[in-house]
């Protein structure tokens with residue numbers, strides 16, 4: 001049996017090696033490593049795939065979030081509402097720009113931003129909401145957009161874990177996550193659902209003025225060569241990464257299906273284990289399963305992890321410390337914040353290996369490994 005890994009980017013590469021190698025060779029032959037043809041092609045193909053007007057490439061997902069907040073003109077003191085239960089990048093950039101993160105709770109079923117918690121967190125200083133499509137399913141965007149509109153707030157979707165996910169509005173209209181808010185931000189980190197062979201990121205918007213501003217900020221605030229209108233940063237997607245992504249984008253839907261099949265296999269196998277809460281999918285969204293995150297209740301999670309580790313089955317905690325309790329935001333001082341679902345989920349979540357190249361033998365072995373713990 002092939003070694004079981006949380007993600008297996010090597011086997012995925014080997015399956016499309018000829019295509020990828022040829023695309024990389026083309027960049028090498030062109031010697032156009034920055035802003036080459038592959039970057040323009042990829043951004044156009046991604047815009048077509050997402051059905052969004054503008055895709056602005058950048059260096060990574062964290063930069064994408066930062067550039068989005070800079071483009072919206074957020075100023076120190078402005079409050080930005082984000083879930084505490086997310087990867088740190090979402091909230092870190094809020095702190096980096098001197099903005100004030102306001103942590104809200106998540107829904108216990110979807111692990112995404114809780115609408116009631118969001119409503120309560122809005123103050124006169126609130127400027128933006130950053131919902132995260134955590135683990136690969138959409139936050140409740142229709143409600144979030146209504147709340148944003150009523151309160152004159154910007155919405156930046158953190159789509160780093162959900163590229164390819166579809167959100168369906170109550171009127172039946174379906175849109176890709178990341179294209180619903182004012183701006184969507186994503187990451188092409190190698191382990192993401194659409195992963196490069198290095199770092200990468202992108203921004204999405206249907207607003208031309210915002211698109212121009214974000215492109216300018218990502219390029220040293222430059223309007224024309226050597227004329228710099230605003231303070232920006234240096235954040236580029238290089239041509240080799242774009243070439244790889246161009247190939248992988250063609251496979252993204254089949255990759256999502258492969259992940260969904262793994263998730264279904266796990267969930268079907270665990271229905272008879274009462275201590276496991278398998279991931280649920282909200283009615284309004286598809287789930288592209290960046291992670292398969294279950295909750296384990298009434299057992300010692302560390303013992304389960306050790307039991308699996310002894311069988312060479314990796315298993316990860318995403319994330320062991322919620323944002324509001326990270327030292328960078330005051331740590332223990334934030335203990336008083338009322339985030340009951342976040343605090344309840346953190347000690348019980350547990351993510352199993354999920355990727356596009358898992359075979360039946362590996363899946364059977366993992367399921368047996370988990371089941372044997374509960375016997």
Ligand SMILES: *Cc1c(COP(=O)(O)O)cnc(C)c1O
Pocket residue numbers: 060061062063086087089090132158160161186187188189199200201
């Ligand atoms: C990965 C990730 C990011 C950051 O992306 P990088 O490319 O690593 O900077 C941001 N938000 C979420 C939810 C992520 O999972």
